[in-house]
Amino acid sequence: MKKRLFPILLLLLLTVLTLASCGEKAPKMTINVYNWGEYISDGSYGELDSNKAFEEYFNTEIQSDGRTLAEKYGFEIEVSYSTYATNEDMYSKLTSGAGSYDVVVPSDYMIEQMINANMLLPLDFGIIKNYSYISEDFKGESVYYDPDNLYSVPYTYGMTGIIYNTALVDEEDIDGSWSLLWNEKYKGKILQFNNPRDAFGSAMYLLGINVNSTSDADWQTALAKLSEQKPLIQAYVNDEIYNKMTTASAAIAPYFAGDYVTMAEQNEDLAFYYPKEGVNYFVDAFCIPKSSKHPDVACEYINFMLSEEPAVANAKYIGYASPNELVKNNADYIDYMGEDAMAILYDTPPSVVNESYNKSFGTACYRSLEVLGIQDKVNTLWESLKTENATELWIHVTCIVIVGGVLALGIYTVYIRKKRSRHYRLRDREQKAIKSK
Structure with a gap:
């Protein structure tokens, strides 16, 4: 009986182990x-x-x-x-x-x-x-x-180019150039990238400057061009370009060709071109x-x-x-x-x-600014561009405050003088009255 029982128990044990391993x-x-x-x-x-x-x-x-x-x-x-x-x-x-x-x-x-x-x-x-x-x-x-x-x-991979709204931009103004981003006719309707590499890139391509230049003069020239553009810009944005252009909140923007393909499905008035001066290939x-x-x-x-x-x-x-x-x-x-x-x-x-x-x-392609050794310099130029109007506004507000302060001080001084003059007149009258008695 024991001899028969052992093989059965062994078989059961192997079955349990197999099921456990399968689980x-x-x-x-x-x-x-x-x-x-x-x-x-x-x-x-x-x-x-x-x-x-x-x-x-x-x-x-x-x-x-x-x-x-x-x-x-x-x-x-x-x-x-x-x-x-x-x-x-x-x-x-x-x-x-x-x-x-x-x-x-x-x-x-x-x-x-x-x-x-x-x-x-x-x-x-x-x-x-x-x-x-x-x-x-x-x-x-x-x-x-x-x-x-x-x-x-x-x-x-892809390239940047210019998207524009055909219902808002006159066909005669489309010359296949980056210059459309500088067209004063569309002031307040133009978007620009909110990052230094792409923003400076648009100016440098337009001016014929190597986008990978390490020359201080080249970057200063591009900065001047962006400063010229700034009063025309509705906003410096990145991903928001997508919504602003598809909803016709803006008329012109630099953006990526791949995104334009999707955007055009949402707004049939949108059109696109690669600027003739050159574009970034990423x-x-x-x-x-x-x-x-x-x-x-x-x-x-x-x-x-x-x-x-x-x-x-x-x-x-x-x-x-x-x-x-x-x-x-x-x-x-x-x-x-x-x-x-x-x-x-x-x-x-x-x-x-x-x-x-x-x-x-x-x-x-854009080279790494860090590798080119000009990252800090470009960041400084970018910050100077972004704070340009803010600095002017601060100066303007400061001048107003100073002028206001001077006027307030002047008014206060006149008031005090008048008050003192009245006080002295009353005192003189009192003294004269006392003497007459």
């Missing part, structure tokens, strides 16, 4: 992604939620080796996604140690600055195999911000900060975002041009964007480049 879930690990606001497909309008799709891909999809990535790495993944408004906000967050991130998406000039500051990890292109889909225009030594192509993978790219706790998983995330489904979904959602050939050649994407949008996003204006975008990367 165990792999531990969860969080990957922290830090990106621009409104800069990834989030599942709205029935489109793909790219972050959720990555979690599902990582945790459940069988890879070529017969395992899921969760099994390969020993944990399942969750994406913690947060956003920033500017490159400088992102940079400050990382340098302050206030947050630890696995993936960030800085712009070209900020990538250059972060590489110089030794803040980025080299990428593992053995994991990021989909890098092969990135256009050759975004590779090679001429990619000034990452000439060795070690630290970044392009995500989007690239936003995936990078991995040195603070990343899971750089291999971060590479898996980047690799996934370069695959066709999420890459197309993200490009459709964002509206900016994609350096990914899978996107540019996707029939659904081309149909969704439409002929006009494709022309604006992908037809490089001849004023920006001579033969190809790649060959003039360094001159068509």
